[in-house]
Amino acid sequence: MSRLIVMIAQRLALGVFTMFIVSIVIFAAIEALPGDFAQAILGQGATPEAVAAIRDSLGMDRTAVERYFAWLGGAVTGDFGVSFSQLSFQSQYGQTGERDVVTVADQLRPRFANTIFLAATAAVVAVPLSLGLGILAALYRGSVLDRIANIGSLTSISSPEFFVAYLLILFLSAANPIFPSISKIHADLDFWQQVYRTVLPALTLTLVVTAHMMRMTRVAIINLLSSQYIEMARLKGVPRWRIIVHHALPNALAPIINVVALNLAYLVTGVVVVEVVFVYPGVGQLFVDAVKLRDMPTVQACCLIFAAAYILLNLTADVVSVLTNPRLRHPR
């Protein structure tokens, strides 16, 4: 048992360490911005006072290490600073009062909830659907069903998200106005209204992720079914359903969880494009806008959130596959 705990502790520590390194990389990005970036924010026609104000609020008088820990401390408590566009606005119009400033965190909070809602809706449909289809395709491998599923999923994987999205818009919104093509989400909506407006983006994500997940599930199951202990079970006269449930499934847990985690992590990046297509007010859209404006604090915050989600998912898969490994659960 103790070896198992050590292994899990190791994985967790590694996850925290990776997160730490990633945060350094993301922070270093702002340092790598060429030139004086107070100047960069404001452009050529900046007044010296404006530049000074920005330098002050960024803490440029401190060393990079000090600023990193200040930033990291803020980030952990949910304070990502003030966005450049806001700073620029302030310095131009002389508003220095902290009160009226919209912080990065203020912008992120509602959008974060929206993005989670979108990803969760897609995942709730996609995970059971793709696992079921993947297992069916593996069981009836080589059949017509398997071939159709293979071609269909390959096509779906190969299509960019925006292609799927515009196809759906064309048929389900423009030609037949069933769902809105623009997802206007705000706090006043009740749950079902929000679901209704999330249908098209969620459907787009589901289609793309399901194909991926289905193919990977199929391969994982087929690898498993070709192992010798499955042949042994067949030679013991074990019925087909029991072979799947009793002999294959306990060993399939780790590969399947890996597949799910990998695809949920994929979902994390998939939301960016989908949110832009449907003008869905989520983190992804904020991220893209911030990149265009070179608004570093916002870019860093979004990056950190996406990276954290990604690392967390991979970490979960890692820990679960350790937990389900009988060799580790029952050491010699």
Next chain:
Amino acid sequence: MDVMTDGNTLLTIRDLRIEGLSGEAWLPIINGVSLHLDRGEVLGLIGESGAGKSTLGLAGMGFTRDGCRITSGSISFDGIDLVSASPERKRSLLGRRIAYVAQSAAASFNPAHRLIDQHTEGPVLHGVSSREDSREDARSLYDRLRLPDPGNIGFRYPHQVSGGQLQRAMTAMAMSCRPDLIVFDEPTTALDVTTQIEVLAAIRDIVEQFGTAAIYITHDLAVVAQMADRIKVLLNGDEVEENDTRTMLSHPAEPYTRSLWAVRSFRRPEQAPAPAGTVPVISIRGVTAGYGADIDVLHDVSFDIHTGRTVAVVGESGSGKSTVARCITGLLPPRQGEVRFDDEVLPPGYRHRTRDQLRQVQMIYQMADTALNPKLRVRDIVGRPVQFYRGYRGTRLLERVEELLSQIELDPGQFINRLPSELSGGQKQRIGIARALAAEPRFIICDEVTSALDQLVAEGILKLLDRLQRELNLSYMFITHDLATVRAIADEVVVMKDGHVIELGAKTDMFSPPHHAYTDLLLSSVPEMDPDWLDRLLAQRGRNNIGEAARLGIDRAAHRQSTL
């Protein structure tokens, strides 16, 4: 359409043909083989790789692997036609009346469940007994199969049990429903020789006790001689001949069978020992080596290899015999000690050796498949060392390659432009030998060079190596676990166990008593082509002085001695 048969017949296969899918085409695996098995009888199926013995054995269970199909013939088990029987009907027979024991027990037990739960699954599913009764029965079976701690071993997971024990646990599982027939598919092939004997004894006893009929599949004649009442010889999906075991051993009818039997009789005349005072080609002195920070695999190993002589290094898996080769070649620099070539100390790591030092020590590998680069043609594989060490180019290089190919008895015109995938196993091994010869070495390490080959092919390789040794005055170090090979080719023998040299000396001395206790165990565990060998051995040594128990005894004795 079940047919009534006389009461004593259990399994009848008539003119069975099976094909396997290879790429796009169906190729024949079994071409019309018939088989007859009475109740309580043990039939040995023997043949080299590709003979179709496993396919035939599984067909006796009404089972074909994916990608195989039965094209004609009939299989009748106790009056039930297994070719036309419904999957449900067959399923009700499998495990209950026909059981299977696979080659690799480690891969055939489900890693997610305890042994006892896998044991009771069959009886409970088939309604033979309750879970409780079956558990109780498992314990008694474990006891009969002489598994240690039979009351509790079932509660372990497969990875917590050793290979030899798992193989016996699988035999117990096959027995769980008291079937009429068990198919044993090479159950001891993956085991060390001292473990094998223990499993053989256990299997034979339990089959006898319950009067179970069995099909015993193996490529090892000596093993099948102990186990079977009758032997059927297969070659490339055809039956060669069948007879009862004693007749088969004493009077094989067919030339192919006789040639199989004859392999064992190849003996090279032993050479006189090197005169005292001659400088050995290779001298290993006090070598201690290991991987990682502090785990030693070799402990103070020393022995010499003289010009024109063959030293066989013998031991079971984990004895460190391959590690010795890695120390000599410089892949694993020893922690202590040194390796001398012609009385000159070789630098420990191969990177620091001169080109000439590297040239003098060559290696031939066990798996010819991984020893030859699949993307290079024979002319490049053999030609590269010539070019590298001698600097030959153009026609001179070509002539030398052709000369080398003739030396290893392959026609240059036919083989020089082939890829390894276009060669048979034996031909690949010959190319491996040619590559070693191309460097014009004085010393060659042969690492289990014959163990992946069929017996006839292996014999050809041994004869070739012998001829080359005489012609070129080569010295060999033969790493092997197969004592038959040692008998055939060695001048001197080094016995290794757990990284120590247990015993060393001339072959004649080694094969005649008195031995070190471990050498004795090792030698006596090698099956002989005599149906009474196992009985005699068990009578001589006693049931508790074979296999694991005997090894533990030796270790304890050694420990007592060292503490005294």
Next chain:
Amino acid sequence: MGFLLYVALPLAVLTGLAWTVRRIVARTSQGRFGAAFRAMPMTAAFGLTVVSIYVIGALCAPVLAPYGESQVFDEFNLFPGENPAFVLGTDQLGRDQLTRLLYGGRNTIGIAFITTMLAFLLGATLGFLAATLGGWLDQALSRAIDVLMAIPQLIFALLLITILGQSTLNMILVIAVLDSTRVFRLARAVGGTIIVMDYIEAARLRGEGLGYLIFREILPNAAAPLLAEFGLRFCFVFLLIAALSFLGIGIQPPLADWGTMVRELSIYIAYAEYGDWQAASLPLLPASAIALLTVAVNFVVDWMLDRHSGLKS
């Protein structure tokens, strides 16, 4: 119905063409090459045909296109079919859409190909070095790549583009470096399985140098999986570049590209409401062109992987 005709007809023509090509090649060529074609599934033949058409289209875009890439006409915002001189209409600046589409393909495919090549050059070199040399170099490279891979690729690309500024060259470099991490992993893994082979040991013990080991012993054996991976990586890079361009931070004007075209044309989709399918399906033209190529490459790769694993067993 009309829309179905536009989809089903080209696909049917392509499939027919693929079938014919396969028959002709299988008939005329002998040996292993011909055998490979005879045993080729329809999906792979379809993929090969489509890829060939794209390659020819990309190479010959200047010949095929009716006008110059950035040639501007007075008639802007023309609808498809409004003026026979501009079959697919013109954009808001008065550039011919058909010309933009052809050049867009040339640019998007070309840039994706160059980026993938760069990623392979970098990733495969480092991967094989790590596998062959092992030790601290392998450790250092592997850990560094672990960190790079801990951030999702699209996200990291966005971050780096923010720092470096938006330009086509920056995007190529950023994606090449990020994608080389996957190539590194594969090359190291493939190299790792080859390096333990006895023939490598034999070559080392002969005293062969690093160059001989990598180029003569390892590379020929790694070629098949690397080639298949090249197809997959190309698809991924191609889609990533299209996505970035779609978001407005990828390939920059005045270069035409499919991702940007999808975004710019997306306003036409609303015309489906008025039954103008020709206009409404305009954004789907570059989008489906992207999808078709990726599907085709995937079909070919699938077949290659299948053959490769089939040879092993």
